[in-house]
Amino acid sequence: MAGPDLLRPDPGLAIVVMGVSGCGKSSDANFLFCRRTVAAMLAEALGCGFVEADDYHSQTNKDKMSRGVPLTDEDRLPWLESLRDAIRDRLGRGEDVAVSCSALRLGYREVLREGDRNYKPGSYGSCRVKFVCLEASAEVIAERVERRAAEGDHFMPASLVRSQLDLLEIDAAEGITVVDATVPAHAIVEATITQFREELASTAR
Ligand SMILES: Nc1ncnc2c1ncn2[C@@H]1O[C@H](COP(=O)(O)OP(=O)(O)OP(=O)(O)O)[C@@H](O)[C@H]1O
Ligand SMILES: O=C(O)[C@H](O)[C@@H](O)[C@H](O)[C@H](O)CO
Numbered sequence: 001m002a003g004p005d006l007l008r009p010d011p012g013l014a015i016v017v018m019g020v021s022g023c024g025k026s027s028d029a030n031f032l033f034c035r036r037t038v039a040a041m042l043a044e045a046l047g048c049g050f051v052e053a054d055d056y057h058s059q060t061n062k063d064k065m066s067r068g069v070p071l072t073d074e075d076r077l078p079w080l081e082s083l084r085d086a087i088r089d090r091l092g093r094g095e096d097v098a099v100s101c102s103a104l105r106l107g108y109r110e111v112l113r114e115g116d117r118n119y120k121p122g123s124y125g126s127c128r129v130k131f132v133c134l135e136a137s138a139e140v141i142a143e144r145v146e147r148r149a150a151e152g153d154h155f156m157p158a159s160l161v162r163s164q165l166d167l168l169e170i171d172a173a174e175g176i177t178v179v180d181a182t183v184p185a186h187a188i189v190e191a192t193i194t195q196f197r198e199e200l201a202s203t204a205r
Pocket of ligand 1: 019020021022023024025026054102144145147148156181182183184185
């Protein structure tokens with residue numbers, strides 16, 4: 001007879017695609033003429049939910065960024081907490097979820113890791129919230145954001161790229177995989193699924 005552990009649903013896994021504005025979290029992978037994010041492609045491949053962090057910003061935060069003023073930690077906290085709650089919701093139901101969020105600093109990622117109710121600060125390995133960081137040179141990022149702003153496609157101005165790059169920090173102890181943001185989005189998605197295959201709840205097996 002199955003023991004209680006076997007009757008419990010698999011715990012879900014949250015995979016956060018992170019990095020500075022313009023790194024390609026919302027890459028230009030065109031699918032049926034729609035712009036798809038790496039995280040959205042990941043969600044589709046896994047058959048799980050998708051959370052786009054930009055959708056969780058208050059209008060005040062968006063207006064501030066549009067004016068070329070970087071957000072402060074105080075501006076970001078309620079936004080990060082709402083993302084944490086969205087992650088907690090999915091993991092609480094035993095579901096996987098793909099998230100697109102800059103998550104530039106360790107402190108910001110710690111808020112998101114609290115989406116795993118069992119998370120103990122610093123136990124990165126056992127946390128059900130994982131991060132994959134897209135990285136490209138400052139020149140590549142600036143060029144992408146300038147082009148995107150010129151196309152009138154996004155509220156984030158190129159003038160904020162420097163502040164984004166200055167904030168980005170990853171602690172080696174976190175064990176975050178840093179991915180070359182100039183490779184095609186589908187390759188990033190495939191590598192990410194391979195990396196987390198064992199930990200994913202019910203999909204991509
Ligand atoms: N692999 C790529 N090769 C070439 N251009 C890319 C690539 N990935 C993204 N871009 C382009 O770079 C620009 C910025 O990318 P994107 O909007 O995905 O960034 P982002 O990380 O989602 O930024 P933000 O956090 O500001 O939303 C877009 O115009 C996109 O088309
Ligand atoms: O923490 C931040 O400074 C912001 O969240 C930005 O990263 C934006 O969300 C994003 O880059 C614009 O789309």
